[in-house]
Amino acid sequence: MIVIEQLTKKYGTTIAVDDVSFTAAAGRVTGFLGPNGAGKSTTMRVLVGLTPATTGTATVHGRRFVDLPNPGLEVGVLLDASAQHAGRTGRETLGVAAQFMGLHRRRVEEMLNLVSLTPTEADRRVRDYSLGMRQRLGIAAALIGDPQVLILDEPANGLDPAGIRWMRDLLRGYADRGGTVLLSSHLLHEIEVIADDIVMIGHGRIVSQGAKSKLLHAAGTLVRASDLPALERALTAWGLTASPSRDGALHTDADATLVGHVAHQAGVALSELRAADSAGLEDMFLELTSTTQREGVLA
Numbered sequence: 001m002i003v004i005e006q007l008t009k010k011y012g013t014t015i016a017v018d019d020v021s022f023t024a025a026a027g028r029v030t031g032f033l034g035p036n037g038a039g040k041s042t043t044m045r046v047l048v049g050l051t052p053a054t055t056g057t058a059t060v061h062g063r064r065f066v067d068l069p070n071p072g073l074e075v076g077v078l079l080d081a082s083a084q085h086a087g088r089t090g091r092e093t094l095g096v097a098a099q100f101m102g103l104h105r106r107r108v109e110e111m112l113n114l115v116s117l118t119p120t121e122a123d124r125r126v127r128d129y130s131l132g133m134r135q136r137l138g139i140a141a142a143l144i145g146d147p148q149v150l151i152l153d154e155p156a157n158g159l160d161p162a163g164i165r166w167m168r169d170l171l172r173g174y175a176d177r178g179g180t181v182l183l184s185s186h187l188l189h190e191i192e193v194i195a196d197d198i199v200m201i202g203h204g205r206i207v208s209q210g211a212k213s214k215l216l217h218a219a220g221t222l223v224r225a226s227d228l229p230a231l232e233r234a235l236t237a238w239g240l241t242a243s244p245s246r247d248g249a250l251h252t253d254a255d256a257t258l259v260g261h262v263a264h265q266a267g268v269a270l271s272e273l274r275a276a277d278s279a280g281l282e283d284m285f286l287e288l289t290s291t292t293q294r295e296g297v298l299a
């Protein structure tokens with residue numbers, strides 16, 4: 001389990017991370033979602049001891065990363081796939097990691113198989129790897145010590161659609177076996193398909209967090225009708241929210257049954273009625289993050 005408590009990180013006058021608290025639980029994939037510059041990487045860097053916190057704490061299984069005697073056996077980390085030693089081959093990279101952690105050499109071959117790097121690719125120097133191959137190698141290095149916790153910063157960067165599907169299945173299986181996964185992304189869709197829990201961050205502050213299913217539920221209902229303005233008035237009169245969505249439908253916080261009832265009472269025929277699902281989550285993401293971004297710019 002990862003616990004971040006009241007974490008703040010300042011660089012001079014820039015507040016990169018502002019009083020952030022959340023947990024990533026065992027057996028679940030926690031998606032850390034936010035636009036560029038929101039503070040995801042900084043939070044992760046503090047978590048793995050690469051940057052000191054200004055205030056607050058970040059722990060893995062109750063301990064700070066720097067206090068773990070052999071961290072690679074407990075926490076797998078992939079922060080920047082391009083930071084690997086360019087002059088080493090993929091096999092050498094994993095060999096060094098295995099040696100460092102006191103692991104048997106066969107783990108190298110197991111990991112190469114796991115991430116589908118062929119023998120020829122494994123003997124190529126990392127400088128000649130594509131970004132996708134570097135991500136695979138980085139995931140192999142993160143997993144080589146068979147840790148119970150994985151921390152991955154934008155792991156899908158550079159992966160093609162098949163690679164993204166592969167990584168999703170890998171992380172799903174890992175969490176289903178009881179592992180803790182914290183992964184960041186600035187792409188909602190990526191997080192939406194893989195995460196059980198979502199932590200949204202904007203301008204260094206948490207703007208929303210919770211189980212994905214709850215956040216999706218909170219996304220409300222989309223409805224189209226013969227007379228949308230009349231339905232909007234009726235919903236508002238019931239004390240419900242109702243606002244035009246980007247694609248010309250009406251978005252409301254009421255559930256589908258209630259919308260049907262209100263429409264019936266108002267004599268409005270419905271032509272579409274469905275959970276707002278990802279579109280609603282996207283609206284929420286854009287709205288929440290743009291608000292905090294704007295506040296940041298004005299501050």
Ligand SMILES: Nc1ncnc2c1ncn2[C@@H]1O[C@H](COP(=O)(O)OP(=O)(O)OP(=O)(O)O)[C@@H](O)[C@H]1O
Nearest residue numbers: 011014016034035036037038039040041042043186
């Ligand atoms: N070493 C540093 N010195 C000064 N400012 C920094 C430093 N590292 C990060 N920042 C600032 O902190 C803020 C958060 O950056 P961070 O890299 O954590 O965001 P992010 O959410 O990971 O973004 P991205 O999706 O672009 O990677 C940004 O305003 C960034 O410019």
